[in-house]
Amino acid sequence: LAKTTQPISMDSYEGQEVNITCSHNNIATNDYITWYQQFPSQGPRFIIQGYKTKVTNEVASLFIPADRKSSTLSLPRVSLSDTAVYYCLVGGERRDSNYQLIWGAGTKLIIKP
């Protein structure tokens, strides 16, 4: 199974760029890398997804090296409202079985003023 490893928690300050790295050494060829954000008492919210190299959208960038064994979520100029738990997930279609996205405990990001 393509499990992921993330830091349990991170602190940063308003206006800084925050990078959260996720390890997924057993990633398979069909697997995508997806990041979600979750605030307390809310369901997770999709942030970004990628397969390789770099993906950027209006809220974040995702950097994936050539070997795809890790990925880095980059949040530019964070604000207090970015305080949340961030989940890295790896998953994709399997020819012989279903494969479900495995959610780890995520990274609790705390932004300080």
Add this chain to the structure above:
Amino acid sequence: GAGVSQTPSNKVTEKGKYVELRCDPISGHTALYWYRQSLGQGPEFLIYFQGTGAADDSGLPNDRFFAVRPEGSVSTLKIQRTERGDSAMYLCASSSPLAGKYNEQFFGPGTRLTVL
């Protein structure tokens, strides 16, 4: 447009009782997922529907848990003979037919189940 809705938002029940949790996905979304989440943990997959059928129910913990989606839209998660260990946040998500199974999922606000 309306997002995924879940009712009730909170449910308190007694050990041994039966509960039903409802999920109303985004209109047109054919894929629907149920998860449960304990405090401090990530969501734990329970079941995945594609249309009316359960494409994967491998995450259901035991036969006390059952889910249906009879018309391919609203889904109900049913828990029989509830136990205190069933207390958790139950999350529902849906995704577009244009998206793959592992692409963006839209989550509802969840139902907080407390079994006394």
